[in-house]
Amino acid sequence: MLDAGAMFGNAPKALWSRWVETDELNRMHIACRCLLAKDLNGKNILFETGIGNFFEPKLKARFGINEDTHVLLESLQQQGLTHKDIDIVVLSHLHFDHAGGLLSSWQYGKEAELLFPNAKYLVSSIHWQRATNPHPRDRASFIPHLNRKLQQSGRLKLVSGSTHELLPEVTFEYSDGHTPGMMHSIVDNVVFCADLIPGKAWIHVPISMGYDRFPELLIDEKEAFLNRHYKANHQLFFTHDPDTSMAFIHYNNGRFSATDEISH
Numbered sequence: 001m002l003d004a005g006a007m008f009g010n011a012p013k014a015l016w017s018r019w020v021e022t023d024e025l026n027r028m029h030i031a032c033r034c035l036l037a038k039d040l041n042g043k044n045i046l047f048e049t050g051i052g053n054f055f056e057p058k059l060k061a062r063f064g065i066n067e068d069t070h071v072l073l074e075s076l077q078q079q080g081l082t083h084k085d086i087d088i089v090v091l092s093h094l095h096f097d098h099a100g101g102l103l104s105s106w107q108y109g110k111e112a113e114l115l116f117p118n119a120k121y122l123v124s125s126i127h128w129q130r131a132t133n134p135h136p137r138d139r140a141s142f143i144p145h146l147n148r149k150l151q152q153s154g155r156l157k158l159v160s161g162s163t164h165e166l167l168p169e170v171t172f173e174y175s176d177g178h179t180p181g182m183m184h185s186i187v188d189n190v191v192f193c194a195d196l197i198p199g200k201a202w203i204h205v206p207i208s209m210g211y212d213r214f215p216e217l218l219i220d221e222k223e224a225f226l227n228r229h230y231k232a233n234h235q236l237f238f239t240h241d242p243d244t245s246m247a248f249i250h251y252n253n254g255r256f257s258a259t260d261e262i263s264h
């Protein structure tokens with residue numbers, strides 16, 4: 001559960017209350033969804049890891065995290081996999097709600113361990129600079145000991161172009177409005193929106209989150225992103241939408257919206 005006002009930036013409650021349901025504290029349900037490409041040319045690729053279960057109980061309560069387990073590990077198990085079977089983890093950015101699942105579950109008096117021992121971790125090089133030298137405004141969104149462990153693993157691979165030799169099946173685009181160097185993966189006809197468009201309510205171009213570092217830049221980037229992927233007939237993948245995992249883009253009269261949504 002997250003504060004709905006923060007999720008919709010400067011949009012008034014009269015508007016966003018039509019799009020999402022909130023509790024008595026104005027909080028809304030937020031998913032932290034990952035995308036698994038199983039056996040893609042013999043590799044298991046995981047796009048993002050969700051929030052995981054690394055927070056101590058006090059912080060879990062503060063962020064309204066309801067789950068008591070490492071949901072990603074359970075979801076992988078349902079696919080017949082463990083974290084050891086993942087060959088590549090692609091991280092759009094290293095905010096804790098996208099990368100926390102790289103860490104093992106919280107245990108009293110023990111520092112969490114880095115999971116996915118056989119994986120390479122792909123992060124954009126611009127974003128790695130930001131994550132390791134955060135601005136005071138977004139320092140709390142990063143997990144310093146996670147960054148340290150990624151660096152020490154020797155398996156961190158920094159990405160800067162539209163492709164990477166480890167993953168020729170995927171192309172990359174970048175945006176800077178949510179956080180510098182956020183990486184959007186395109187695999188088949190699916191594009192990973194990350195926090196540029198966290199859910200279908202944010203397809204509407206003027207809507208941004210209070211967490212976005214550069215809202216006007218984000219809105220320009222989002223408009224270009226939607227135009228590009230509308231023309232390419234790509235399907236959007238949403239990390240945070242509580243109900244909708246994917247949708248195509250609809251364009252009518254200067255306004256973008258979601259169509260042919262997939263719910264789960």
Ligand SMILES: [Zn+2]
Pocket residue numbers: 093095098178179195
């Ligand atoms: Zn983020």
